[in-house]
Amino acid sequence: MVRLCTGLVAVVLLASAAPAQASAPSRFQRFDTMSVFRNTSAGGHTAAEIAAATADGRLVVYTDSPGRRIGFAKTGSKLTPDGVLAMPGEPTSVDIVGNLALVAVNTSESFTAPSGSLLVVDLKSRKVVASHELGGQPDSIDISKDGRYAAIAIENERDEDVNGGAIPQAPGGFLTIVDIRQDPAKWQLRKVELTGIAEVAPGDPEPEYVSINGRNQVAVTLQENNHIAIVDLKSGRITKHFSAGSATVRNVDTEDDGKFDPSETVTAAREPDAVAWLDDHTLGTADEGDYLGGSRTWTVFDADSGKVVFSSGNDLQQIAVRQGQYPDGRSDNKGVEPEGLAVATFGRDKYAFVGLERANLVAVYDVNNPRKPRFLQALPTGVGPEGLLPIPATNTLVVAAEEDSAEDGIRSSLSGYELTRTPLAVSLQRNQGTPSIVSDGISFGALSGLSGIPGNYRDVVSVTDAAYTPTRILTIDTVQAPAKVRKALTLTKDGKPAGYDGEGIAARHKGGYWIAVEGDGKQKPNLLLEVAANGAVTKEIPLPEAVAKTATSNGFEGVTTTGHGKNEQVWLAVQREWKADKTGQATLARYTPATGEWAFAAYPLDAPQAGAWIGLSEITALNDRTLLVLERDNQRGDAARTKKVFRVDISTLKPVTAGAEKPVVTKKLAEDLVPALKADGAATHDKPEGLAVIGTWPLQRLVGVVDNDGLEDAPGESVFLRLGWVR
Template identity: 40%
Template sequence: MSFRITAASIVAFAAAMPAFAQSFDRVASFPTALNSPEAEESSAEIITATADGMTLIYSDSPAGVIGMIDITDPTDPQPMGEIGLDGEPTAVSALGGTVFVGVNTSESFVEPSGRLAHYVVATGELAGECDLGGQPDSTAVAPDGSFVTVAIENERDEDAGDGRVPQMPAGWVAIIPLDADGMMQCDAQIRADVTGLAEIAPEDPEPEFVDVSEAGEIVVTLQENNHIVVLNAAGEVLSHFSAGAVDLEGVDALDDNALSFTDSLTGVVREPDGIQWIDTDHFVTANEGDMDGGSRGFTVFRKDGTVVHESGPSFEHAVIQIGHYPDGRSDAKGVEPEGMEFAVFNGTPMLFLLSERGSVTGVYDMTDPANPVLVQLLPSGISPEGVVAIPERGLFAVANEVDLRGDGGIGAHVMIYELGEDAPSYPMLTSAGAEELIGWGAISGMVAGEPGTVYAVNDSFYVGSPTIYTIDVTQSPARITDAIAIDFGDVNMDMEGIALDGEGNFWVATEGNLENERYNAFYHVTAAGEIVREIRIPEELEAVQTNSGFEGVALIDGVLWGAQQRPWADDAENTTKLISFNLETEEWGAVVYPLETPETGWIGLSEITLHGDHVYLIERDNQIGEAARVKHITRVPVAELQPAPLGGEYPVVTKEVVRDVLPDLLQTNGYAQDKVEGLAIFEDGTVWVSTDNDGVDDHSGETLFWSFQLN
């Protein structure tokens, strides 16, 4: 089957978003490092909750523990410590106040081993453990508490045999009965045989994810085999079928640092990962893909294998519209739906679908399994892996696995969301409702245009598609209504700033990097996207520049002013320059801007824009999360912009801090983003600010786009 995106379908999606009367918002973010302060790396992968909904438990593979979080107050989660394991935790499933943990103890791919451990959450006491005889992946407890089941994957070695199945030993599904007290009956363990079923490597099934229905039936995905199996509690096969394939249109199939959704893919095998029952006859798969596929969406099946609904590229398109599309995965599996959860909130059956690479949770109303309705998209940490719903408290929580602290980035988080009456706070910026599908990200510079309109540019992450975006800020969320593709030819652009030329066209500033043959320069760009003039900085400046150059541009009385991000070789410590070019005389000049002294890392400029008698700038450090300190909007009197000729003594301007935006960066209850980069100010003093999401590369993809009023 094929799926085509049209203007009508985009508008329909935008109109459908408010279908659910209430909405979720993130209320807290919990760093896993609080539970594992001594670990060099920690993570939150699979997550569950105790029956009272007051404690979250997550698997932390790098630290070799399971971590626990007290969410008695979900807005103020507290660390409860961790339970150390002699092995790698792969999954957790709670029953009452206890938790079952799949523990991988394999010595190698060909000698897999593992156990299922059972702990009392409040005390950390080991209540029991069963030898599984192989490498566990996912776990699930029957709703009636009668058994626990484990997908024994015995995963393949991706470096052996071209990374393909078959690679023995084969996997199976373990089913362990529980007694009336919830204790495991290891001697009664069933090892359900699922070999000989799939068309792909039938001798080597690799069970990936399991779930149990209210009727006590087990469904399991064989991801690498592109197959689905339904079992009863005795391990007998009730049905099995291929997960099938999908034809996709309107996708980006190339990792080329460009947002272009015009490709088609034929016969993409689903290769589902996560799976959830939504009633006793239907379940949903998250079609992440592995060896050959990944259809970028989800599918609703009847348990007999009938496809009831196929999302096609619609989920991915929705992620594209909020700026979370990971172009670096275009040639692989796109947004990669992986984990999911199903629960009923206030009588409405809801599916929570995780995009591993887009770092988004899609919330669907599943009242009609044949017609799921997307009601929300919520931001996450980097690479959401697991999700648990606590409907009796109106909560759900997402475990995000990536820890980038070793590279100066953010650590792993568990994020908590609550159902409420207010309108959702995210997304703050979207292209939903535009006549065509508009992809965007890496917003790096902005300028106020006619009332209600902001123009923005993307940076060199999208070197293959430099674009000027038109944003309608009179709507909530703000809407990208148009995208002007720049005809860049052989110009290597890293657009970091934009200004109006007063005649309906633009000036953009690009940041230089001579190693990449990219120059610090001003470009005159028409409203049609044609470059009509290049003004490259002179040789005496190129001789002292570093790879931190222009980060903004303003046009003041016929003079272009570029904000130099950080000190160059001719600058004193903790100073940078505002560099000028007179369009009439073609003379260059500069003034000195004094920077704050960083506690760690660096501090520099990220924007410059004109308003009234001042130029306003963004001065920020490069720190993220709790390490962030300086995220300021400052201003300098225009009267002090008296440039001295290059090579001499430059006058030092006086700066004034107008606003500390660090509190603003926490308004969605996430962590403080590092890159505050866009600033636009209207004549009435309304200020719009945006963050740069780095093209969703080692980034959550979250873009904050908000306004305030100058005093």
């Protein structure tokens, strides 16, 4: 039960505008996210990089390089931590055959003295049962489908601090073939030289990634050499090798400037990282780029001829844009940066999964025709998706995201996705399924404020914050599922595009908008903007000087209106305590346009948990007597506790002028947002910052959005919350 206004009320699920389908195409839906520190401790640094699963799919093993260990997780309706095992160095890759995990471990003393071991772990006893010296620093490992061979890329990676990272740098890497036998201690290792075949640095091949097909041929990417080699595992002979070539990609953004401008053309060497066979004659590459290039693409090659049969062009960029996860900060350096690639067959359908390291997405393609991949969907992940693990035995996909920074609230994770036929529109009724908000090509993100539109029962408007410039007002269709950004209006000042840190928006009855601009407590003041319907800023309204001088960097975070015409009043929420405020009290400010007067009241914040703070991030009017205030802590994932909507009765409230003792409002809990934020298996988002009431009593709906911080030190998922009808 939810009490949004006086009397007994309930919020029920929003019915989709689209009818449920009797039969729907299969799609992947996230069901859980497990922070891998749960296998150790919250204070430690950890990273899930590459993962493998047992044949039945019930156990996942992942590498944890900074922790010098491998970790275990059980699968099911949830991903459950199941312990760790120490390694004698940094594990770089893992694969599983039968009940044995093969772990490639880097034990190098330096770049010039590389070394490594292949450790064989019995998964029942969780003990190392054999160890083999590799003679160099390993990277990727793959096991043949028949279990007879393993292939290991011995990279002997370059030192990027030497000569600007230019190659060659001795010693050169190579390929190791492992002949797997019943007794792991008696396995034979064979060395395959890869020197002398590439044009870039033939003496320093830098093998990066391996993948074995059904004919026991291994494809090896020589990333910095921009080359691909194919080796027969039985004989150890190179049967084919060819350059990965370059790609020309048009209509891409190449400037890190806070705006999406797809007006440039990039021609660059592919320099592929991951490689995967689509069938025995066709292979795909994730063209991450590194030393010289980065074409922002993924590519399919005819392995017999070395010819390109498919290139994604600017598709991966467009996918990220449409899903509100384009990393503008990487526009000048490889963009979305495709890095991971995996291919697997689920039932009768074959899928390719392409990991976009900087967009925190996995693009899913139908590759039933390997020469004509067809994009299906994009899956949000943790920060830095590295390991892509399809598990057909359980109809799931597990993604290992490696970035981990407890200080920034970013934790390395395993995310699980299940193959389902439930239509996305049906799942979104329960805040499940992704994406929850899209566009037709309008770039969006950093949705920090939200407002209903008087007289409009379909749309809301949002405002972008300082993550992007210039500031834009986005119109969002809430009836479609997913919600759709259908229009963007640029703010202008004196006829020129203007950039503000817009943190709140309120659509006015007579047209136009109020926008709350957060100041920094120093050079930039907190401002209330009056904005015309065409986006022109007509007035910048500062706080009274006596109040403004008490401001900190935690300023305006929301704005709404009550009344209209001569009775219009503008209410703003200040995020946290200012210098003159009592501990645990934020401020609600009221501005009366008809008189230009400011008045203030105090808002009592919940007490934060240890190591956190709590503040306000949105304010919206339910009616002229009741405000809804969104209060949240600054924590995400497992540490998140407070993401709540409170109801504040202002019918008898008498705010005071600057300097007077502020009355303290009374708040009542209306809605805990944590269940909605976790409903589709995501790690709890830290910044629900937009809340809007659509329609008028008795037909009112409540919706919300999450600020993705423009993907800066954040997972970057754009989230639209459907919080139901208000009865």
